[in-house]
Amino acid sequence: MLGLARPAAPPAPALTAPPPASGAGPLRPVLSVLALIGVWAAGAALLDDPLRAPGPAQVLPALWEGLASGRMWADLGATLGRVAAAFVLAMGLGTALGIGLGLSRRANDWLDPWLTVWNNIPALVLIVLCYLWIGLNETAAIAAVALNKVPLVAVILREGVQARDPALAEMARAFRMAPLARLRHILLPQLVPHLLAAARAGVSLIWKIVLVVEFLGRSNGIGFRIHLNFQMFDITGVLANALAFVAVMLAVEWLVLAPLARRATGWRAAA
Amino acid sequence: MIRLDLRGKSFGATAILGPLSLAVAPGEVLGIEGPSGAGKSTLLRILAGVDTRFDGDLHPAGRSAMVFQSPTLMPWRRVIDNVTLPTGATGAEARGWLARVGLAGMEQHWPGQLSLGQARRVGLARAFAARPEVLILDEPFVSLDQERVEDLLDLTAALIAETRPAVILASHSEAELARLTTRRARLEGRPARLLSR
Numbered sequence: 001m002l003g004l005a006r007p008a009a010p011p012a013p014a015l016t017a018p019p020p021a022s023g024a025g026p027l028r029p030v031l032s033v034l035a036l037i038g039v040w041a042a043g044a045a046l047l048d049d050p051l052r053a054p055g056p057a058q059v060l061p062a063l064w065e066g067l068a069s070g071r072m073w074a075d076l077g078a079t080l081g082r083v084a085a086a087f088v089l090a091m092g093l094g095t096a097l098g099i100g101l102g103l104s105r106r107a108n109d110w111l112d113p114w115l116t117v118w119n120n121i122p123a124l125v126l127i128v129l130c131y132l133w134i135g136l137n138e139t140a141a142i143a144a145v146a147l148n149k150v151p152l153v154a155v156i157l158r159e160g161v162q163a164r165d166p167a168l169a170e171m172a173r174a175f176r177m178a179p180l181a182r183l184r185h186i187l188l189p190q191l192v193p194h195l196l197a198a199a200r201a202g203v204s205l206i207w208k209i210v211l212v213v214e215f216l217g218r219s220n221g222i223g224f225r226i227h228l229n230f231q232m233f234d235i236t237g238v239l240a241n242a243l244a245f246v247a248v249m250l251a252v253e254w255l256v257l258a259p260l261a262r263r264a265t266g267w268r269a270a271a
Numbered sequence: 272m273i274r275l276d277l278r279g280k281s282f283g284a285t286a287i288l289g290p291l292s293l294a295v296a297p298g299e300v301l302g303i304e305g306p307s308g309a310g311k312s313t314l315l316r317i318l319a320g321v322d323t324r325f326d327g328d329l330h331p332a333g334r335s336a337m338v339f340q341s342p343t344l345m346p347w348r349r350v351i352d353n354v355t356l357p358t359g360a361t362g363a364e365a366r367g368w369l370a371r372v373g374l375a376g377m378e379q380h381w382p383g384q385l386s387l388g389q390a391r392r393v394g395l396a397r398a399f400a401a402r403p404e405v406l407i408l409d410e411p412f413v414s415l416d417q418e419r420v421e422d423l424l425d426l427t428a429a430l431i432a433e434t435r436p437a438v439i440l441a442s443h444s445e446a447e448l449a450r451l452t453t454r455r456a457r458l459e460g461r462p463a464r465l466l467s468r
Contacts, residue, residue: 171339
């Protein structure tokens with residue numbers, strides 16, 4: 001429940017989504033979303049229980065009302081701020097750790113079991129511990145989310161470092177390239193697909209955990225609002241809040257991550 | 272002048288190179304021949320400072336550069352950046368070297384857009400852009416057709432004559448060795464020794 005299950009580390013990262021099949025072309029995702037809403041509406045009509053199984057006819061007006069009143073924007077903003085802070089923190093720490101483990105066989109031999117243990121601590125345990133140790137505050141909330149995500153990023157980046165091209169490393173040594181230049185021009189470009197995979201897997205994991213953190217110990221944000229809905233048995237409210245945030249995260253994927261991926265791998269497209 | 276006094280080089284328990292010494296003066300081109308797997312690449316990697324795990328003493332002359340069996344370009348950097356970034360050459364210098372190897376106008380291409388012959392030329396431009404005092408060439412012309420090899424051989428010979436680094440060339444090709452080298456040695460045996468000829 002509540003997205004507490006951890007996804008396994010994704011397999012070799014895909015560089016781009018598979019090309020859409022010919023036919024409906026760019027309209028296909030839109031049609032697909034409309035079909036999903038249609039299925040939902042049909043199911044709700046069939047069950048005919050608006051309290052427990054609200055359809056789009058109940059949820060969309062609730063969503064509109066939340067947005068129009070401004071309350072939902074404040075919650076979305078608070079949650080998105082936590083997602084962004086935890087994301088930056090987790091990507092930074094996870095990338096540094098992953099590169100370190102990928103470069104040093106000894107460090108990896110020692111720390112790999114730690115990473116396995118860390119990766120298998122349930123998200124809920126880390127959240128509760130952070131709240132108990134740090135207090136019911138913003139720092140604890142963001143730390144809890146970031147800590148849940150660091151090992152995943154580290155594992156993906158370590159794989160990327162271990163799969164790097166040894167011939168290019170030799171070239172860099174033969175020409176006595178400076179360590180910083182090697183990092184920037186030799187190592188990091190090879191890690192771009194892994195960074196993108198970690199970012200994508202990370203964003204979806206993080207926002208799910210942020211909602212749990214808010215549910216348990218914050219007084220604003222979408223997770224907090226869902227907590228209120230839960231206590232009021234307001235299923236329409238739960239769905240309206242969830243829908244709003246899913247839309248925000250889809251926008252982040254389409255408007256930020258996907259263009260970033262296209263830009264970072266532009267050299268491949270040219271070849 | 273580069274000088275190597277090698278007592279031995281092993282991978283694990285397997286001795287690859289035995290005791291051997293070599294010295295190459297500026298303007299000299301030492302050709303190293305020998306069967307595949309004799310240890311030519313291992314010896315060149317030691318000379319280039321890429322492999323430092325050997326028993327012996329290397330006295331390098333200062334700036335060195337290497338041309339590899341495969342072009343080994345950074346596919347995510349444009350052609351001109353592949354010349355400037357590893358060598359510290361300026362953009363103008365890099366353009367000059369690219370023009371010398373016949374790639375004027377291709378500075379903004381990506382390496383993936385080049386043919387193998389063009390990529391090898393970038394590798395050559397990169398090596399000379401480093402203004403090397405020691406130049407290591409590890410089978411720099413393999414898997415090119417004969418006509419292209421002739422062009423590149425002429426070009427390489429001209430650039431070496433102009434800049435006069437100490438050159439060590441590993442090759443299987445009699446034509447390459449005859450055309451470029453001032454002196455030749457053969458790497459043979461296990462562990463391999465260097466036999467002058």
